[in-house]
Amino acid sequence: MCTETTIAxxxxxxxxxxxxxxxxxxxxxxxxxxxxxDAFASALKQWPQQGIPENPTAWLVSTGRFKAIDKLxxxxxxxxxxxxxxxxxxQEQDTDALHLPDDRLRLIFTCCHPSLNAEAAAALTLREIxxxxxxxxxxxxxxxxxxxxxxxxxxxRKIQTAGxxxxxxxxxxxxxxxxxxxxxxxxxxxxxxxxSEGETLIRHQLAEEAIRLGRLLTELLPEPEVxxxxxxxxxxxxxxxxxxxxxxxxxxxxxQDRTAWNQAAxxxxxxxxxxxxxxxxxxxxxxxxxxxxxxxxxxxxxxTDWQEIYGLYRALYARSPSPVVQLNLAVAQAMAxxxxxxxxxxxxxxxxxxxxxxxxxxxxxxLLRRMGRLxxxxxxxxxxxxxxxxxxxxxxxxxxINECEKN
Amino acid sequence: MKYLCLVYSDEQDLxxxxxxxxxxxxxxxxxxxxxxxxxxxxxxxxxxxxxxxVRVRGGEVHITDGPFAETKEQLAGFYMIExxxxxxxxxxxxxxPPARVGSIEVRPVRQLxxx
Numbered sequence: 001m002c003t004e005t006t007i008a009x010x011x012x013x014x015x016x017x018x019x020x021x022x023x024x025x026x027x028x029x030x031x032x033x034x035x036x037x038d039a040f041a042s043a044l045k046q047w048p049q050q051g052i053p054e055n056p057t058a059w060l061v062s063t064g065r066f067k068a069i070d071k072l073x074x075x076x077x078x079x080x081x082x083x084x085x086x087x088x089x090x091q092e093q094d095t096d097a098l099h100l101p102d103d104r105l106r107l108i109f110t111c112c113h114p115s116l117n118a119e120a121a122a123a124l125t126l127r128e129i130x131x132x133x134x135x136x137x138x139x140x141x142x143x144x145x146x147x148x149x150x151x152x153x154x155x156x157r158k159i160q161t162a163g164x165x166x167x168x169x170x171x172x173x174x175x176x177x178x179x180x181x182x183x184x185x186x187x188x189x190x191x192x193x194x195x196s197e198g199e200t201l202i203r204h205q206l207a208e209e210a211i212r213l214g215r216l217l218t219e220l221l222p223e224p225e226v227x228x229x230x231x232x233x234x235x236x237x238x239x240x241x242x243x244x245x246x247x248x249x250x251x252x253x254x255x256q257d258r259t260a261w262n263q264a265a266x267x268x269x270x271x272x273x274x275x276x277x278x279x280x281x282x283x284x285x286x287x288x289x290x291x292x293x294x295x296x297x298x299x300x301x302x303x304t305d306w307q308e309i310y311g312l313y314r315a316l317y318a319r320s321p322s323p324v325v326q327l328n329l330a331v332a333q334a335m336a337x338x339x340x341x342x343x344x345x346x347x348x349x350x351x352x353x354x355x356x357x358x359x360x361x362x363x364x365x366x367l368l369r370r371m372g373r374l375x376x377x378x379x380x381x382x383x384x385x386x387x388x389x390x391x392x393x394x395x396x397x398x399x400x401i402n403e404c405e406k407n
Numbered sequence: 408m409k410y411l412c413l414v415y416s417d418e419q420d421l422x423x424x425x426x427x428x429x430x431x432x433x434x435x436x437x438x439x440x441x442x443x444x445x446x447x448x449x450x451x452x453x454x455x456x457x458x459x460x461v462r463v464r465g466g467e468v469h470i471t472d473g474p475f476a477e478t479k480e481q482l483a484g485f486y487m488i489e490x491x492x493x494x495x496x497x498x499x500x501x502x503x504p505p506a507r508v509g510s511i512e513v514r515p516v517r518q519l520x521x522x
Binding site: 113115161162163164165167169173 | 494
């Protein structure tokens with residue numbers, strides 16, 4: 001392999017690790033990014049002549065740090081440096097001593113700090129941890145690069161001025177801080193997962209980035225909820241090709257072609273459930289992963305263990321008692337056979353907390369349709385249609401309204 | 408770094424809820440912070456009904472009754488603290504007793520640029 005190819009490969013494999021360490025040492029995102037690029041530029045110049053160093057990652061951190069300190073000295077800003085950055089010596093060639101994986105985890109906790117708003121945290125994570133360009137992030141979010149750039153700049157500024165540290169929270173604080181990290185990952189995932197027509201392809205990238213991050217996080221921090229989230233994302237993503245038909249219309253879970261589910265994703269996900277389930281201490285992602293696993297394992301919709309799923313939704317509601325979880329709980333209850341009771345709950349939700357939530361009206365309509373109350377069902381589908389802003393969803397509602405009116 | 412922890416609360420809730428802190432508890436917390444070297448200064452404030460607002464416009468002084476802004480939650484006190492970083496400041500802020508009934512805004516202090 002020629003040196004340039006090796007360097008390109010190294011960039012792909014290790015640039016985020018090197019960056020994370022430089023951010024810790026230099027205490028500054030922008031300075032660290034410049035240093036990273038300077039280090040790779042030096043590698044491109046020196047390695048073809050001098051050969052590839054024994055520990056390239058350590059060489060890159062060391063060179064980047066040196067370039068940054070040089071820059072700061074020239075502009076008399078060396079006071080910004082951490083003592084560690086100044087003392088940090090090139091002789092430190094042992095990769096373990098560099099704590100590189102720790103630095104990536106630190107950076108994840110910094111980017112997903114609860115004092116940053118979730119959208120900004122998502123953009124910053126995609127930029128700094130996943131190495132997506134501002135343009136790629138903007139494409140995925142269907143927004144302008146300037147909007148994303150601004151979001152990232154503001155987040156970085158807040159990290160600096162508010163003094164958000166680069167640290168993994170201690171054991172006693174992890175319980176408070178980890179949910180935010182998982183929330184940001186799931187937000188990125190869902191942004192890609194709930195893509196509507198025409199946008200599907202580019203937005204799958206977000207779901208895939210979130211899964212990659214999830215995998216990284218299980219390596220760095222093997223906590224049950226981390227496994228739960230990764231498992232849940234993989235299982236949801238395994239159904240991506242079956243969720244819409246050739247016309248881009250929505251296909252409900254019960255009607256999906258299960259042979260179109262991605263078996264590789266399912267095979268990766270199922271063994272993770274075991275790590276996510278820790279008895280009564282199981283968290284909300286673990287429970288959702290278990291629900292998704294039951295769907296993945298069922299040979300057909302009719303074959304699904306709805307009693308078990310209903311029980312798991314009750315466990316989920318006990319952990320996160322939100323109106324949306326209550327809606328899902330009621331739908332599971334209906335699938336488990338109790339339509340009457342489910343309708344009472346869903347009807348109440350559509351009149352109270354979930355008046356403006358399209359899926360609640362759609363769920364009410366589905367229940368009424370299954371009970372043969374078609375004109376009421378049509379009314380509910382119309383309400384859902386009025387609240388929907390996704391084209392395929394709107395088509396689905398119109399189709400159902402037609403069916404209900406015909407019969 | 409220095410942070411100012413601004414204590415905001417509905418004045419009714421500050422003393423009227425089962426979870427409302429007593430003065431003794433607030434004083435004890437300030438004492439703990441002083442002993443650990445985190446407290447720079449901290450005081451509780453009189454009710455906003457005692458507030459007076461001063462403005463100077465074109466050299467003219469305007470004095471009005473009441474607080475700067477009429478909001479549901481009022482400034483009830485402050486802690487100026489010294490903390491290693493935001494995480495430490497947030498740990499200190501969550502221990503401030505009125506956090507249970509109101510909210511604590513944590514703001515980093517800005518160095519004035521004088522040179």
